[in-house]
Amino acid sequence: MVLLSKNEIETVMSTLNEEQIYFLQHRTKQKKKSRWLQTLANYKGFDINEKMSDQEIEEKLDDWILVDIKDGGYQKRPHKCDCGQALRFQYIIRNKAQDAVRYLGENCFENYLSLPASVIKDVKKGLYSIDLERDEILVKYKKNLFYPLDKYMHLPLPQDLLDQYELGLPLSDNQINLVERIHTRYEEEKKLASLFQRLTIEQQQFVSKLNQEDRRELLLSIEDGFAESFLYIEDLSEFNEALHRQIQLNLPLLERQKQTIEEWRLTKKREAALHALSPEQQKFILSFGKEEQTSLLDQIHKPLYFSYESIENLLLDDTIKKQVELKLPLLKEQIYQIQLAQNKRDKVEV
Structure with a gap:
């Protein structure tokens, strides 16, 4: 999609009511200001997050803030x-x-703000995308x-998105994607809550202390029953109390825990x-590098490729x-050399 002309x-716009027109114009202006603030804050290295309001970011910057961009229309220059x-x-x-x-x-x-061309480019790209969404x-x-x-409507949707819907304005594709992501997350949270309730009190107390990412992985792994997910470990002495x-x-193990235990088992096997x-x-084996030692020890019980008698007279x-x-x-690489x-040798003999 390309930007609509001013006439389009x-x-x-002439078919919208006053509330719809005000909402679109105000939303476009606010989104442009937000994009400007975020770009400038990132350039200056300020620590900002999505929960911060435009006013909070603006107070941090204490700099030139974009208020508005006016478009006089194709082949028109009404502004100064x-x-x-x-x-x-x-x-x-x-x-x-x-x-x-x-x-x-x-x-x-560009000259007044003394910003690098890359920053100006990011600003313009962001502002263009906002106009594109308005036109969409x-x-x-x-x-x-x-x-x-x-x-x-049961989801925790952003207020401006709800306002847009209540005013009878359609959602952009980006907004629809946001709604569907929120819905997916909501459904997953419901599933996680149900899985959590299946645990014993002691298991719940343990799981509650995990960070959000680990808690999510552990709970999802018990969805179809967790007994088969349990790994028996012969010796726990080398692992932490948790x-x-x-x-x-x-309780089932996380993927990173399984990987750690598998590496531990391989190390024990190699030792x-x-x-x-x-x-x-x-x-002789310890004279090799670490990776080569690992490769050789993993093959210790496999059949040997060559006997000494078969290579004794080769140029090796x-x-x-x-x-x-x-x-x-x-x-x-040694097999390849042999x-x-x-x-x-065969060519010489022929």
Whole structure:
């Protein structure tokens, strides 16, 4: 979708009532101001969050704030820059500390604020998307395309979205996506609450102490019954008290916990494999790097590729020959070297 022309906007606007017109104009202006504040705050490195109001962000900035952008229409220049130039687009900015207001064109706007081109680009991109959403609402109104929000009135929806619906204005695609995300989250919260009630008092007390993300993962994992999710661990001495308690309560483990335990088991298995070797074999394997040691120990009980007699006369590195002589597994690149040496020998013999 592209922006509507000023005439197209005015044509659809003329079919709206005064409340609808005011809402759209006020909403567009507020969203532009919010986008400006967020972009400027991010550029200046201020710590802001979605719960902060525009006024709170504005107080932090103490800087030039975008008040409005006026569009005179295609091929029209009814506005004036402070420098005297006739304008189609007029940027109105205000500085509370200096008690000053400036009316600027695009070039003066960029130069006056002394912001990097990338920041100005982000501002313009954001403002364009806000105008695009306004036009989308107007087009949907003209085509009578209304989302059935009445089915979701039980959800904790943003007030401005409810106001828009009550005024008889359609929702943009972004707003519809927001409603559906809120609905999905609401349904999941209901499911989580139901799953939580299935737990014993002791299990509930434990789960309540988890952070939100971990609590969600654990509860969802018991949806189809958690007995099969339980992992038996032979030795708990190396794990923290919380994990001990979780297992004692027969609660399933989180994926990161399962991964930690699996890595621990592999480490124990590799240690056992290493200790089962002769001192000479152990010393030889420990001469490799950590990753190579892991690869070799994982293959200890697998059949060997080559016997010493089959490679004894090949042109190979002494390390590989010694490794085969000690009846130790080989790395992939070592096997490749042996195969190359065999091919060379076979060609010579032919």
